[in-house]
Amino acid sequence: MTEALVELENIHKYYKQRRRKLTDKNKYVKAVHGVSFSVKEGESFGLVGESGSGKSTVGQVILQLTDLTQGSVRYRGKDVASFTKRNLKDWRKKVQIVFQDPYASLNPKKTVGWILNEPLTIHKMGDKYYRKNKVLQTLEDVGLDDSYLNRYPHELSGGQRQRVAIASAIILNPEFIVIDEGVSALDVSVQAQILNLLKRLQKKYNLTYLFISHDLNVVQYFCDRIAVMYLGEIVEIGKTEELGTSPRHPYAEALFSSILLHDEEEKRIVLEGDLPNPADPPSGCPFHTRCKYAMNVCRVTKPTTSFFSGEHKVSCHLYNEKDTVRNIT
């Protein structure tokens, strides 16, 4: 059994909303609301959900790009919040992120060579020759050659830009990389190249990925375990094989039925309505407003988490024996 690299415990992240009047009460958007999971070393962990479900916030919380309202993030058993400034800087080398839009995440005024060299300079890694070599070697790792050193981001295609973004993430020899919608903006054929590249790098450097995406085909292909988020909470978590083939939570069920490629018509479930406003979430189970199995208990109390086999966990009243009024076959 491999050990947990990153552990999240009861993470809450609230964003304060601007008050309209001086006498108004403070209002909060509950972007992440009580999320706990752990990512094991060497695995690819997928986080799926609609926009506004809080999946990107979880990624940012892990990397300390935004501070927590409540809860703790542990890295190799140590609480990240307890790190001193120097420890924190060291730790930042080990955790990296790749964003969705490489157009926005690469500095348009700098060359590829400069972009890749910068993290090495910031962390005072080796001398000039070491850095130069490291940049070339990393470029090679992501399938580019030294002719790219003096090019600017606007001269590259979307796929090449994403390769540069990946290169700048792996150049400090990290252990853990958050890929926040890293392949969503790419064409299928390019997407396949980038996914292959990420797999290859994972094997070569024993990387651990947190893969955030809304594309279920990609997540099912890429990840070992998946967590499904809805309105800031994890509603279901489990191994890809179990969750993908037999999702239990009604939301996960609808989500996975919308993968169109292999499904027959009858099996598709079309959810009604939109994601509720996270500033004013529904009472009880957050999903009850769109759930076709909603019972009275769902509107009042929040479901607890129940286990299926092993690691497969679901938060839904349907699977909580005491609550279940109807039998589910």
Add this chain to the structure above:
Amino acid sequence: MQTPILSIENMDVSFQLSDGKYKALEDISFSVFPDEVVGIVGESGCGKSLTSQAILGILPKNAQVDHGEIAYKNNNLLEMKENDWQEIRGSALSMIFQEPMTALNPLLTVGKQISEVLKKHTNLSKKTRKQKTISMMKEVGLSRAEELYNSYPHQLSGGMQQRIVIAIALIAEPDLIIADEPTTALDVTIQAQILELFRKLKQYRKTSIIFISHDWGVIRHICDRVLVMYAGRIVEQGSVTEIISNPKHPYTKGLIQSIPDHQKKGEELYTIAGKVPSLKERKGGCPFADRCSSRLDICKQQFPESVVMEGTHTVKCHLYLKGAVETL
């Protein structure tokens, strides 16, 4: 045989750039029949959107149709004057764009934006226009239409905005709608809702749709027939089931094989080497030759003729031309 609503014959479109003229679309021919959904797939830069712009006469200023014919119910659209165009655009042919937020005017209420189409194309009174607008909004699945009539685009969610855009496209009851990646910017569950809406439209209104997408899942779900475009040419076309289960062109095969799913877990994904050639990089011969794994000598010299595989399934590839089969 039915008469097509729209038929395009041998259309070429080229761009006038500072250093010369470059062909962006070559020899595009296809027809859309009543009550039919035709999909167009291909990577970005293959000319999918340009094709739809050419049909609606909204090409960029430096692009022009060199030759060919676009016939809408036996009128050649290319010979039409701008005033006549205005009549057709929005009422007979209409368009749904990818980004609902940029397609809507942020300063006008959504009700006004929908009824504007009626104001332009019909002589209805203000009251009837409002009634029609509200019933249209209900038809596209906006339940509180009366309240939403006076709201602004930013007050609505992405899915609702896209429904408004669809309502604008539908209100004048066009014969043909061109939908350019209408679900790409939306979440999966909202995407499923919008696709369901398109299916209903097809069923009840008998509207023909040209559906542009790079998502095979969406294409399979909604289209009857599909055209595969590569570097400005249609390289393969046929019924959706035929193309997906039995693709012939190496490019189509590559596209379909590179889709990730759980059955391919652990395997290396198939990739098509290289990228789509830009306008200036396109040479003679088959544009896919440089990326093709089953390339023949002739591919670089000559663009292949169209070969009929089965029924409506045609492919443009030397592999299926008679001479080539013998050499294999």
